[in-house]
Amino acid sequence: MAQVSLEGIRKVYPNGFRAVQTTSFTIQDGEFVVLVGPSGCGKSTLLRMIAGLEEITEGVLKIGDRVVNDVDPADRDIAMVFQNYALYPHMTVRKNIGYGLKNRGTPAAAIDAKVQDAARMLNLTEYLDRKPAQLSGGQRQRVAMGRAVVRDPALFLFDEPLSNLDAKLRNQMRIEIKALQRRLGTTAVYVTHDQVEAMTMADRIIVLNEGRIEQIGTPSEIYHNPASTFVASFMGAPPMNLIKAELDQQSVRINGCRDLIHAPQSFDGPVTLGIRPEDVEVDEQGLVSFHVDILEELGAHRLLHGRIANQPFSVMLGKDDAAQVGETKINLKPEALRLFDRETGLRL
Incomplete structure (x- = not known):
């Protein structure tokens, strides 16, 4: 687990577009924070900067006590779950979950133990020898989560992981993701454009609009005391x-x-x-x-x-x-x- 600190973070692309305006906030150790806003508001860019997939134009990013501005993604002790699952179609569920550990030279016995633990946690035990094409959307998403869990990272990053699922399955999966994060106690940053997901999953919500933070607060604070008409109209159904x-x-x-x-x-x-x-x-x-x-x-x-x-x-x-x-x-x-x-x- 780790605290994440953003101090004066800014992202400007070479063409002059300001994707993220100067931003500062801290995510506490073990906290589940949701970045929410409409398309193009900068939430995914902000997440990718935390992950190391986007260069930071200005500011300081810390994970724990370590400044990670120039640290490669693989060395940031993070695990990321993507919208498209990013599973290897030719590999079984077992191999997909353990692939990252194998690349890091983890002993086979340790990989098998971690994969079995993750499979039990995510109700995937009976699917370990199947390939992704033989799974439902929800099961594929669990495999992607399993691959993140076995890493035992300091930080989980979720980039709109439920967007490809139908409404009923989204409801089920957001409960499972929140329960899993609670069980593991790992700090998590979750990006979504769905305000219902934000309200139901977050310890704290960060509402973004046109690259700037409109409001940071608990779901109750955001709902009952919106800081602007944008927040008032965007949050709540x-x-x-x-x-x-x-x-x-x-x-x-x-x-x-x-x-x-x-x-x-x-x-x-x-x-x-x-x-x-x-x-x-x-x-x-x-x-x-x-x-x-x-x-x-x-x-x-x-x-x-x-x-x-x-x-x-x-x-x-x-x-x-x-x-x-x-x-x-x-x-x-x-x-x-x-x-x-x-x-x-x-x-x-």
């Missing part, structure tokens, strides 16, 4: 409602309603108001008019999609709560409201 409002005499006004929440005394004027769909109550005596366009049944709950003052808005209700298409009234829970600067998008 469904995302946070974001609607235009005005601050007037230290209270928020939406479509003629007042006193929904007290505003910061140092700010006055146009803002963006954010609230999660589950923090809205349908109430015939409510303060805000809401026109419901679509009612979406999701089993355990239902979503109402519509408009407030011609702005898109969603409400989450329990499965037994009454709802119908058309005009209704709602109340916004004052303690759940979040205010953002209309121009910068940053939370006030």
Whole structure:
């Protein structure tokens, strides 16, 4: 296990493109950290710099107490699991898992023992003599993980490992990956564009946007207290409602309603108001008019999609709560409201 420290890390390609802007953070020993963001935000580039597959333009990268900027990937004591599994099709599962150990000159008896242990841990024992073509997608992903586990590395790196799996299998595999990391206690960095994966797997989440860090925090912090409108709209399914409002005499006004929440005394004027769909109550005596366009049944709950003052808005209700298409009234829970600067998008 190892702590990972990034101190002023930056990546600029020869053509001038800034893939990762100046970034500093520390991943604690044994922590599971998820890098999340849309395509092109720099998360995979950041992971590849940690792995040694991308040159660092500026800054210092430490794994444990060792500066590894100029250390080859093979000497960084890491194990990486890729999106495409990277298995050798002509080798059996047994040989795929043990291949890295064999290259390092590990004795055959030690390789066999480690492979057997990993196979038991990942429920692959009965598949050791099969080849990758004879396995399902989930089983191939377990083989890739097994190859990483037998290395007993200081650091696991996962680069969107579940993207090729169907939704049901992704759910199962993310539970297995998290359980495995907990069991081994190995520090892990996991890259994904799927905010559900990030929320369910991470000890801490790092949200990236256009090469810069928007927010670092626990899943609960990221969800309930987003630092910007980008984080608010990207994290959460469904995302946070974001609607235009005005601050007037230290209270928020939406479509003629007042006193929904007290505003910061140092700010006055146009803002963006954010609230999660589950923090809205349908109430015939409510303060805000809401026109419901679509009612979406999701089993355990239902979503109402519509408009407030011609702005898109969603409400989450329990499965037994009454709802119908058309005009209704709602109340916004004052303690759940979040205010953002209309121009910068940053939370006030």
